[in-house]
Amino acid sequence: MENRNPDTEKTSNYNDLEKMSTSNLLSNINKEDKTVPDSVEKQIPAIEKLVDEIVSKMETGGRLFYIGAGTSGRLGVLDASECPPTFGVSDQMVIGLIAGGDTALRNAVENAEDDTEQAWSDLEPYKISEKDVLVGIAASGTTPYIIGGIQKARENGIATGCVTCSSGSPLAQASEFPIEVITGPEFVTGSTRMKAGTAQKLVLNMISTSVMIKLGRVKGNKMVDMQLSNKKLVGRGTRMIMEELNVEEDQAARLLQEYGSVRAAIKNCYKK
Template sequence: MKKNPDTERTSKYNDLEKMSTTELLTNINKEDKSVPESVEEQIPAIQTLVDIILSKMENGGRLFYIGAGTSGRLGVLDASECPPTFGVTDDLVIGLIAGGDVALRKAVENAEDDTAQAWKDLQGYKISEEDVLVGIAASGTTPYVIGGIKDAREKGIVTGCITCSSGSPLAEASEYPIEVITGPEFVTGSTRMKAGTAQKLVLNMISTSVMIKLGRVKGNKMVDMQLSNKKLVGRGTRMIMEELDVDEAKAADLLKKYGSVRKAVSNSKNKLK
C-alpha cells in the first residue's frame, strides 16, 4: 500500500467551524511558527542546490521551476520577481505551471495529472544540460512535476525539488531533493497554508542567494533593480545619496542620467579618482 503524503495527514485541530475568530487566528499562527524551523533543518540541502545553480548560471545556464496549483504559482512568482529585483533578463529564471498561464488565476482540470506535459512545456524553452530544473510539489506526488523531473534527468539535466512530504516519489526522482516536512495543515490537506509558506521561504532563499553570488547585490542594496515606478526611483535615489554622500537633487540627477544605481555610483566614483 502506498504511503499517504505527510501533507494529507489529518489536522491536529477539529470543529474549526465552532472556533471564534481569535481562536482560528491564534491556532493558524501557532502552526505557522513551526515552518521556519522545518526550513532551517534543510539548509544543507538548500545550500547544495544553490551552489549547483550558481555554477550552471556562471556558465550560461538557466533555472527552471515546474509545479501545479499553489506550488506552480509560487514558482512563477519567484521567477517573475527576479528581473525587477535584480535587473536580470526574464529568461534567466523561468517558472512553468501545469495548465499554462491561465492556471495562475483559475484551476485547469486534470492539468497536473499529465506526466508528459511538463517536458513538452520545457522543450518550448530549449532546456538543456546547461540548465537546472527544480520541481515544486507539496505532496511530492504530482504527476506533471514528477514526469518533468524524470524526463529531464534522463536527458542529463540537473534536477532538484522542493516538497513537504518525506520519502516522496518526487524526492526519489530528483538528484537534489529539499524536503521541508511541515506536517498536517490546519485545514486538512490545504497545502496553500504551511506547505505553501515553506515553499515560498525556500524559493526566496534559492533565488536571492544565487543572485547575490552572481553580483546582483552590492553591500545590501539591489543596485540593479528596475526603476519601474516612483517608489523604486525613490529607493534608488536614497541608495545613491548614502553611497556618494550627496543631496537628494544630485542623486536624482545621477540616477536619471545613468539609469541604474550601479552605473550612477560606479561612474561617479570613477570621476573622483
C-alpha cells in the same frame, strides 16, 4: 515506490474548526505557521547544495526553471517573475511554468497536473539543456506533472532539484538535489496553500536571492540592479546613491536619471 500517504495529507491536529471563535481560529493558524521556519532551517544544507549547483550553471550561461501545479506552480511563477525587477536580470534567466499554462495562475485547470508527459512538452520550446537546472515544486511530492518533468530532465543530463513538504516522496527520490521541508498536517486537512505553501515560498526566496547575490546582483545589501519601474523604486534608488556617494538628494536623482541604474551611477562616479 509511490508515497501513498503524503505527510501533507495527514489529518489536522485540530477538530471542530467551525465551532472555534474567530480569535481561536487566528491564534491556532498562527501557532501552526510559527513552526514553518524551524522546518525550513533543518533543510539549509540541502538548499545550499542546490543553490551552489544553480550558481555554477548560471555562471556559464545556464538558466533556472521551476515547474509546479496549483499553489506550488503559482509560487514558482511568482518567484521567477520577481527576479527581473529585483535584480535587473533577463526574464529568460529564471522561468516558472505551471501545469495548465498561464490560465492556471487564476483558475484551476482540470486534470492538468495528472499528465506525466506535459511538463517536458512545456519545457521543450525553451530548448532546456544540460546547461540549465530544473526545480520541481510539489507539496505532496506525488504530482505526476512534476515527477514526469524531473525524470525526463535527468534522462537528458539536466541537473534537477525539488521543493516538497512530504518525506520520502517519489519527487524527492527522482531529484538530484531534493529539499524536503516537513511541515506536518495542515490546520485545514490537506490545504497545502497554508503551511506547505509558506514553506515553499520561504525556500524559493532563499534560493533565488542567494543565487542572485552570489552572481553579483547585490552590492553591500542593496538591489543596485533593480528596474526603476515606478516612483517608489526611483526614490529607493536615489536614497541608495545618496548613502553610497554621500551626496544630496537632487544630485543623486540627477545621477540616477543620467546613468539609468544605481550600479552604473555609483560605478561611474567612483571612476571620476
